[in-house]
Amino acid sequence: MRKAVVMRTRVAIVGAGPAGLLLSHLLSRQGIDSVVLEARSRAHVEQRVRAGVLEHPTVELLREAGLATRLDAQGLPHDGISLRFDGEDHRIDFAGLVGKGITVYGQQEVVKDLIGTRLAAGEPIEFEVSDVVLDGLTTDTPSVGYTAADGTRHVLECEAVAGCDGFHGVSRQAVPDLRIAEREYPFGWLGVLAKAAPTHDELVYASHDNGFALYSMRSPEITRLYLQVRPDADPQDWSDARIWDELGTRLAADGFTLNEGPFLERPSVTGMRSMVAEPMRHGRLFLAGDAAHIVPPTGAKGMNLAIADVRLLADSLGDLLLRTEATGVDTYSERALRRVWRAEHFSWWMTSMLHRFDDDHPDGDAFGRALQLSQLRYTVSSRAAATSLAENYVGLPHGAL
Secondary structure (H helix, E strand, C coil): CCCCEEEECCEEEECCCHHHHHHHHHHHHCCCCEEEECCCCHHHHHHCCCCCEECHHHHHHHHHCCCCHHHHHHCEEECEEEEEECCEEEEEEHHHHHCCCEEECCHHHHHHHHHHHHHHCCCCEECCCEEEEEECCCCCCCEEEEECCCCCEEEEECCEEEECCCCCCHHHHCCCCCEEEEEEEEEEEEEEEECCCCCCCCCEEEEECCEEEEEEEEECCEEEEEEEECCCCCHHHCCHHHHHHHHHHHCCCCCCCCCCCCECCCCEEEEEEEEEEECCEECCEEECHHHCEECCHHHCCHHHHHHHHHHHHHHHHHHHHHHCCCHHHHCHHHHHHHHHHHHHHHHHHHHHHHCCCCCCCCCCCHHHHHHHHHHHHHHHHCHHHHHHHHHHHHCCCCCCC
């Protein structure tokens, strides 16, 4: 058996999603070298369609880090959203309520920007790695073993490991006595990407007797739309015509038109759940992003929460590796989880308020539906309630909690 190739870096980053890639960039700006390991190919990582809403603090951070050239040129700034129910639109004016907005810019575009910047700087990303093993995590000299794309075995010696490899990755599984809090929702989202010009300037969150619908966009030519369905729904049961008909029903409002067009990818169903893993640190292993928490997409928090994690982690690792100051890493989990639970609550609140529950669910009867409509009416008629929604949606300042 061939001997493993031994390499050294200061931080080993497992996962080349937004969290891992941004962390590598923030560390590099401090003069801390890292190696990013990714199980998938570069093409796969850059093409998978995910979230598209960037909070105000996320945009500020990307600009501050010199990563917003394409974002500023192609992103779509939004100053509010619409809550649609009873066939009427009710706009939540973010700019007027909190003086900030959001930007619609696809997660895959953020990933392309981060990969391009890192590779242009000559900094390593190892794609298509397998058999990743984390070792020595409770020592000052952990290591990550992996098989490279060419089949050779490598051992990456380091001083810290960042687990940014998602819910199914090896990092979360390497934390002993991990406490998992989770909730499964009795519905999913059927998502479609359509070559159809948007007819509305901002996102529309629609609560209808048939179920929830979301109207969003990715560019001036492409719309992204979702329908609430059963979590076990088969996309094959939803023809193009059926999808467009149901979107038209749930999104109906005076003066609103829905452009139809060909789907750019096969419709798929995404399950809805919340999950938090505690603690987010084990020795020299630090979890970030989906490796530590998952939120339902209703509140647009997933990618933004991951980015808030790594901003905090980058500062903490800078203190540890450059100044031998451990306070930041010692409190990383506690501080990160404060923001995580705030985002979990907001996402749960938005999800519970907007979706229809099955008749056999405790919240699925007429009483539960009346409560939802009462909350929606209060939210759009009370400045205090609307401000709370706006403040959470555009994103609390990093470090605010």
